Amino acid sequence: MSIPIGILDQSPRFAGETAEDAFRHTIELAQIAEELGYQRFWVSEHHDSANVSGSSPEVLISYLLAKTKKITIGSGGVMLQHYSPYKVAENFNVLSTLAPGRVELGIGRAPGGLPRSTRALQGENGSSTLSLTDKITETRNYIYNRIADDHALAGIQVSPNPAQPADLFVLGASTNSAEVAAKLGLPYVFSQFINGDEEVALTAVKAYREQFVPSIEYPKPHVILALSVIVAETEEEASQLAGENLSVKIHLESGKVLTVGTVEQAEEFGRQSAEKYRIEVKEAKVVKGSPTSVYQQLATIRHQYGIQELVVHTVIQNFNKRVRSFELLQQAFVHAEVEASLEV
Template identity: 35%
Template sequence: MSANKIKLSVLDQSPIRKGATAAQAIQETVQLAKLTDTLGYTRFWVSEHHNMGIIAGSTPEVLLAHLAGETKNMRMGSGGIMMPNHSTLKVAENFRMLEALFPGRIDLGMGRAPGTDRITAAALNPSNQFSEQDFVEQLADLQSYFHDTYEPGTIQARIRAIPQVKTVPDMWLLSSSGQSGLFAAHFGMGFSFAHFINPNGGPENVKMYRDRFQPSDDLAEAKANVAIFVFCSEDPEKVRRHIAVMNHRFLQFEKGGPIVPLSYDDVKDVEYTPAEQERLRANNYRVIAGSPTELKLKLTWLANDYGVDEIMVVTITEDFEDRLESYRLLAQQFELV
């Protein structure tokens, strides 16, 4: 895969920078969507997380309605809707409404994880059993709601997802393991591998998805992409500082303690144990950071390794202007416009 054939897209979590507010984080997501829409990015996905002090994105179905109205070119979607938190019918109605408002531009990316801790997940959906079978049934029900294909005479056939519209959002399953890839293959959906969560086994899981893909009414051929943390800068010092902050943030998550916004000054003097240093080395594969020319080579290699033509870029920075500039530099390197 040559660099000029690689499509770039955005996965944004509305990260809350140190000293900023959640409201500011949401407005920064809006600004980023407007910018990347003009730069030639393919799609813009927003995430669903709950009860996390560093992420403001909790309701992608709400945020998407605003973002799609503020943009013109990109596909807009969820990355993703965490299905166990929701009624399948309500998800179908939310995304049929989005399709009615923005036909042909909506992606429904879905995940099996709750996007939060178990206690919060139970509060979101007290009947959540974290069952694989429940998830599979949700996917089947969702396709039936979108296509009005419940078997006549059944109770389900008496229920319609409103509004009734002719178009259907593109459906994707998001995962950091191969299991959802198998589900995506079975149901004929797109598959997005979260390399930024798990840097191991991704190419093999994407290949397994392609090998087992069964065409659906919505997708005739397998379609996959890969999502990874990225930071692009012409300043080597900014790159070094970015990696230091990301490394510490990864350890925060792994230890399960309080997750708070970080600055480089918070982490610059931290000394890590040998065990922590081993985790830092492993987590380095979740991030690609460097100069524009370095990023072009590394991201092209990543796309070739996965056998995909699209990379979902996740960028979190201390300074919002650095986040915008990173996306600008990538667009120039990959000649998106």
Template identity: 35%
Template sequence: MLRLSVLDQAPISKGHTPEETLQHTIKLAKWAESLGYHRYWVAEHHNTSGLASSSPEILMTQIAASTQEIRVGSGGILLPQYSPYKIAENSKTLSALYPNRIDIGFGNSPGGSPITQKALTDHHIKPKEDFYRQASDLQGFMHNTLPRNHEFRLVKAGPRIDNPPAMWLLGLTENGAKNAAQLGIGFVFGHFINPKYGKVAMKRYYEEFTPSVNHKEPATIICIFVVCAETDEQAEALAITQDRWLLNVGKGLGTKVQPPEEINSDEYSNEELEQIKKNRNRCIIGSPSTVKKQLNQLAEAYQTDEFMIITNIYNFEDKKKSYKLIAEEML
């Protein structure tokens, strides 16, 4: 049986406020737990008017406090913008508060535009090639395993708990898979961003995985857009708001989700229709049986046993129902 999890970017639907959106995140986390989803992760985005998830660590605290068993995580913290030591302390504090429930997913994203990155780092931008060193340091601070000759060997990340959170590297390429494999941590492939290198990345991760203090065996998750309704036709009707949202994001036109009544597919240019078709490679749209069939096919292709589902449609109740229908079909 496949595991199902949720990634929430906290997208703000047009006409709604950030406050309402974050309350929806809490409600959706409770809903996902009641349906049997395994994890609930929240994203990190900056300098955007349409995504309310800017500080995953703070959101994770509220989600974990509002639920009982579901694993709570970040998808993902922008490691290059911060100190590995501080991330380790935030993470271990969360894990001390909610033992054996916290996942720390992190990635190599700059966090936005060049000026946004400068603001995040206070002008101290680290070179891209420094990422592996940072990830290794993060693992060392998490587990107190820094090498004896490391300059920070005597600096301990507190609180000094026995079971630090699980670490997951978010990636889109073979390089990300290689880094995760060499570190011996979990690998999350962002099919929802660009599926192009998915199969080769997963193959490399499995072939090169080295057991570590973090993971003894390879562990993978595929993150993908899914919109589900009772019929394929109903799912397609809901998905037009996600199609429009993806178009807008791609063009830099804004990140709020527009209502369906503002969307007229007849007004799309040929170029936009082609882009929507291309974006659909990042998605599964359909009835429960359609979604199940396509997820099972992808699971075989990727050799994974877990999917993390992201659903960025306009109506919150339709989003809840989408997750419910998937769970009823597959869990």
């Protein structure tokens, strides 16, 4: 593929399906993605959800690595606010030792669940006093064994110490997350499938590039756009399939805005937060159409944002049609490459 493309799968559980069905589909999809030549396959982290089964990405990653041969497997992402950077580094160093060069650690800043699951994850003492930026820095320093001499835990190492540590990415859907990635000199993944506001996306990407501080691993900014994509044989079928996708946001009185899966989840989040809230429901922003149409749309988006890579998230209840969407997307890019080579 001329544009490196990855897949984000959330192990969705649709009506009539079990968690076993959801994971079986994720495993099969990772294997298909590898056969089709996709760049990477990421899995997500969600808690206390009846609609999404993937609550432990590092565990699922280990299984997917064992069930595939060469595709890169990663998290999209680990919700680091809940966890010890040291333990996250240990988990991903184990994975990187088992599958050298095939592991990626995407770090998210959303809670990944309802307020009660956040309380359950963080315990009675609540979240760490460290900011997310500090936690990412700690995680990176542990992974690369760069603990400073004046650090409170100077001399500590993460075991094992892989020859090829996991690559780190910062995931987000706001300018704040873009600024965190820029400050740390890490690749930035803007989740447009969560925040479909084009102006926010463009502003975030611009801020990331302007504020980027070069790092050892990344001397230049590196932007990936994660977006919803649905490809079908015809425009009409793609539109019909995309009709299943809604964007549901909850606006809390404190100013926080979160994207959730359903209106019911938004209502439950509001109840558990003990804050006044309002719910916003609208049609999700989805790149949809025939293979040729989607390729043209993605080429325009790539030029508009100046991005290096894409990650696609496809929500279609019928698993076979979801697989077909990924097949058609890959075929569209291969066809475009062949045509381009003939014109040279």
